[in-house]
């Protein structure tokens with residue numbers, strides 16, 4: 271866009287419309303990169319008058335959603351299982367306790383431990399999770415393609431030399447069952463602590 | 475929401491437009507509009523009006539009829555006309571309790587402004603991107619709004635209101651060919667206001683990759699050279715081998731807390 275003409279995207283993204291630049295625009299994400307080198311101050315503006323508004327919409331806040339009901343591609347936090355998982359009951363327990371959406375490698379799916387729609391990777395779902403925990407997943411290229419957009423990858427694996435460890439921000443080398451066991455205890459303690467604090471707050 | 479006696483005869487209007495298949499470009503029922511019809515049908519099977527402004531001869535309209543809607547209402551208007559003017563005029567006389575639309579049309583400008591403009595003209599509240607209507611009691615609807623990353627928010631809004639239906643709403647039922655071809659079209663004339671803003675627009679097929687506004691930040695040749703040859707940093711992260719399993723689990727847990735994914 272410039273001060274005279276603007277190109278906007280219409281018809282569900284299938285046509286470009288060239289038009290006179292209006293005074294108010296909503297920018298598409300693709301327009302420009304984020305500002306990252308300068309800092310900006312937010313200043314309060316004093317208004318001469320504020321119109322009377324009667325509130326017609328009441329915000330009841332977020333509702334709990336079952337993490338496994340969130341489409342895999344949209345999930346923010348994924349606990350993903352591979353061939354290095356031997357205790358599946360424990361894996362599901364951990365995912366539930368963490369509130370993470372479940373994912374899987376192709377081997378875990380092919381072996382029948384996880385349904386096909388949970389598969390992450392080139393022939394599965396390309397995920398966008400901010401935090402991705404790969405448990406017992408070696409990091410084959412087909413799997414890595416699927417997690418290209420993930421920000422923080424955490425690996426739990428017995429093999430310190432595997433490709434997943436090279437990609438991960440944090441890698442813990444050891445048996446998945448043992449590490450998940452400790453993680454489960456930590457989460458339970460944390461949740462209990464939280465519940466106690468909430469009770470105290472309610473009482474106060 | 476399962477239909478219950480309180481909503482069975484609630485007057486609901488679902489607005490429908492002509493969709494466009496993303497790959498083939500063929501005309502079809504628009505996905506979000508079809509979800510709006512689905513939601514309307516499940517709430518008020520007896521008193522749902524399915525309304526379109528435009529050309530009544532459009533075959534794609536029949537795909538909505540095939541969902542079990544007996545009749546499609548069409549306000550006959552040229553494609554270039556401003557639909558909001560025709561709709562406002564129509565609703566002035568036939569005001570329902572709820573107006574449902576899609577979030578964005580699949581053809582035309584797709585600015586997603588219709589529900590907002592309509593709500594403003596009617597003086598009604600507008601709830602964007604709803605995933606479902608949970609209940610309606612004593613003139614107040616409890617609505618689930620779709621947020622990014624599959625999250626949901628509860629909103630209470632009093633009737634009448636306008637809502638745009640998100641792609642997270644229940645999937646539309648299939649369209650059956652027989653009922654689709656048998657359905658009646660009720661055609662009305664309506665107020666027509668020419669949309670003269672769009673007259674001077676030129677349309678071209680979308681470029682694959684929109685051109686970004688590029689700002690070159692490097693001020694010296696050395697900086698540009700560095701930017702061009704820099705290796706992506708942070709090749710590998712922290713690796714814990716010798717620590718106890720307890721310590722490893724704690725490190726993972728702390729990172730999860732830091733990233734605020736455990737609530």
Ligand SMILES: Cc1cc2nc3c(=O)[nH]c(=O)nc-3n(C[C@H](O)[C@H](O)[C@H](O)COP(=O)(O)OP(=O)(O)OC[C@H]3O[C@@H](n4cnc5c(N)ncnc54)[C@H](O)[C@@H]3O)c2cc1C
Nearest residue numbers: 352353354375376391392393394406407408410412428446
């Ligand atoms: C055309 C094609 C498409 C493909 N598409 C996909 C795809 O979309 N997605 C996908 O995931 N794969 C895909 N694959 C398969 C892919 O190549 C790998 O075979 C697969 O990802 C490996 O899965 P894995 O890491 O679970 O198993 P493995 O490679 O067997 O890795 C298991 C890992 O677990 C570790 N481990 C073992 N025991 C333990 C333990 N007790 N505790 C902790 N760690 C342990 C091992 O060290 C190893 O790193 C595709 C392959 C082909 C040919």
